Amino acid sequence: MNKAKVALIQLLGSQANKNANLERAQVLIKQALLQQPDTKLVVLPECFNSPYDVLKFQEYSEVITPRNESVTTKFLSGIAQRYRITLIGGTIPEYDPQDGKLYNTCIVYDERGQLIGKHRKMHLFDINIPNGIEFQESKTLSFGNAITTVENSSSDCKILNKFGIGICYDMRFPELAMINSRRGAKLMVYPSAFNTVTGPLHWDILAKSRAIDNQIYIILCSPARDKSNPKNYQAYGHSIVVDPNGKVVSEAGEDEEIVFAELDVDLIEVVRQSIPITRQRRFDVYPDVSDLHGQK
Ligand SMILES: O=C(O)CCC(=O)C(=O)O
DSSP: OOEEEEEEEEOOOOOSOHHHHHHHHHHHHHHHHHHOTTEEEEEOOTTTTSOSOTTTHHHHOBOOOTTOOSHHHHHHHHHHHHHTOEEEOOOEEEEETTTTEEEEEEEEEOTTSOEEEEEEOSSOOEEEETTTEEEEGGGTOOOOOOOEEEEOTTOSOGGGSEEEEOOGGGGGOHHHHHHHHHTTOSEEEEEOOOBTTHHHHHHHHHHHHHHHHHTSEEEEEOOOOOTTOTTSOOBOOOOEEEOTTSOEEEEOOSSSEEEEEEEEHHHHHHHHHHSOGGGOOOTTTSOOGGGGGGOO
């Protein structure tokens, strides 16, 4: 199939009770599939099962194994299998017993409930904007060291057969989307949780930039704004789907909401034929960074 329906679950997760976060995610995923039964891809936001708080990541962390033994991995695998969807499971705090470190990790399941991708946030959100926001993820988290391109043979939607994953701050580093698209991915998905300072400044511009740079689809999925708990981390919301022309296909507001969109793999070719930047690069003058370090 050349078209794929997607649903972005902008849920008010990130609360203290992990089971309640999972239950809420399940309710909204069910609702999405009732509303649009032919949905093929469902995306959850960053830190959907835990508070977005560097001091809480250890407590909520889980060990991720291919057999999906932990609470959240079992939950995600079960949902993907039951509803026969590709599921991008937002992010969860991951504990790796091999190195004793914590990571902010996105796990991806295919329609059979098999774990087909795992991306550890590569660029940690360490910023300090005077009178704006200060956040230091690296206080407790470690950096992921791999670019993640997910191969997904179980989907009959071409655009879902290969896609790239980044997490939130990762979207500010154009190399990730570029390397993924040179590997043949036609879609980048970023589970995210921007804030109310940098969200209005950069969120949609970054999504459009990554889409236009590479002529691919971009999906950013955020938690909802937690208006009743002003002391909690306030996510920007505005989960968004941008097409290869840089046009917004669909966008949420700030509250809990499901964003639906249809991705059309043929549009990528149309855009690439019309504005042929993919054939006009000057690798005789500057190097193709996607070709360095065996990244292709
Ligand atoms: O890049 C930004 O402005 C926000 C990033 C962020 O919130 C994150 O990486 O979790």
